[in-house]
Amino acid sequence: MPPSPDPSIGSGRLAGKVALVTGAARGMGESHARRFVAEGARVVLSDVLDDLGEAVAAQLGDAAVFVHHDVTSERSWGEVVSRAEQAFGGLDVLVNNAGILRYHAVHETPPDEFRQVLDVNLVGPFLGIHAATELLSRSGRGSVVNISSVSGIIGTPITAAYVSSKWGLTGLTRAAAIDLGSRGIRVNSVHPGGVNTPMTGEGIPDEAFEPFYRRLPISRLGTPQDVSNLVVFLASDEAAYVTGAQYVVDGGQSIGDLSLFS
Ligand SMILES: NC(=O)c1ccc[n+]([C@@H]2O[C@H](COP(=O)([O-])OP(=O)(O)OC[C@H]3O[C@@H](n4cnc5c(N)ncnc54)[C@H](O)[C@@H]3O)[C@@H](O)[C@H]2O)c1
Numbered sequence: 001m002p003p004s005p006d007p008s009i010g011s012g013r014l015a016g017k018v019a020l021v022t023g024a025a026r027g028m029g030e031s032h033a034r035r036f037v038a039e040g041a042r043v044v045l046s047d048v049l050d051d052l053g054e055a056v057a058a059q060l061g062d063a064a065v066f067v068h069h070d071v072t073s074e075r076s077w078g079e080v081v082s083r084a085e086q087a088f089g090g091l092d093v094l095v096n097n098a099g100i101l102r103y104h105a106v107h108e109t110p111p112d113e114f115r116q117v118l119d120v121n122l123v124g125p126f127l128g129i130h131a132a133t134e135l136l137s138r139s140g141r142g143s144v145v146n147i148s149s150v151s152g153i154i155g156t157p158i159t160a161a162y163v164s165s166k167w168g169l170t171g172l173t174r175a176a177a178i179d180l181g182s183r184g185i186r187v188n189s190v191h192p193g194g195v196n197t198p199m200t201g202e203g204i205p206d207e208a209f210e211p212f213y214r215r216l217p218i219s220r221l222g223t224p225q226d227v228s229n230l231v232v233f234l235a236s237d238e239a240a241y242v243t244g245a246q247y248v249v250d251g252g253q254s255i256g257d258l259s260l261f262s
Contacts, residue, residue, distance in 0.1 A: 031228045096169075118168065191250065
């Protein structure tokens with residue numbers, strides 16, 4: 001089943017907003033950045049992949065800048081947030097998208113790998129919220145969108161570090177939503193299922209995924225655009241009364257046990 005086109009794309013739903021999207025050099029982050037600009041936002045794209053990130057920002061023109069940024073570094077967060085203020089005068093939206101995935105069962109996960117995954121996927125977003133709170137608060141209509149995963153609301157196999165990091169991010173989202181509501185900042189999490197990006201191509205061949213996706217209520221792999229549609233909504237003022245929420249975009253993967261009788 002092909003994804004249905006969204007007739008509202010490009011209708012200025014983020015006009016006047018400044019956003020920071022981490023991990024924006026490729027995959028879903030790139031899609032969010034492109035869509036945000038199409039909706040009227042100005043966007044700071046950040047990533048550790050400089051060449052790819054610079055190229056995406058160049059294609060987006062004056063509405064975008066790329067900044068080298070390692071989300072595990074507190075100093076790097078300070079620099080990228082300052083850059084948003086210098087380039088575009090403030091910050092309204094933070095999309096904590098950068099993430100890494102490592103395939104190991106819990107008993108086979110090297111402890112250093114477990115720490116590394118938590119550092120990028122959980123400590124990174126924490127540092128981001130920490131660094132951006134002042135500017136987001138000044139906006140008066142701040143929005144943080146944390147990109148978790150179905151692995152942040154259910155368990156998934158051979159991804160122990162990833163699952164732990166994404167459940168942590170689900171918790172961080174709720175805690176931050178409570179603490180920052182009075183500062184005019186909403187904080188929500190997005191939980192994609194399998195989405196076609198470089199991440200899904202790493203380590204496991206496409207054929208291995210196919211029977212799984214065929215069993216889903218919406219029988220296909222997700223696209224980055226499927227997720228961008230949701231991220232735009234949460235970033236926009238349409239979601240003004242939405243905070244601390246978990247939004248699943250997974251074709252039905254997390255509904256329950258899909259294997260029975262199939
Ligand atoms: N692809 C999927 O099926 C899927 C499903 C659920 C959730 N997610 C989540 O969506 C987000 C985007 O994933 P994607 O599929 O686009 O993956 P991707 O690998 O294509 O993109 C992730 C980006 O994050 C960047 N990154 C990694 N470590 C970084 C660091 N320390 N500092 C800054 N940037 C860093 C990478 O360079 C890359 O550009 C991730 O948080 C991922 O966990 C992905």
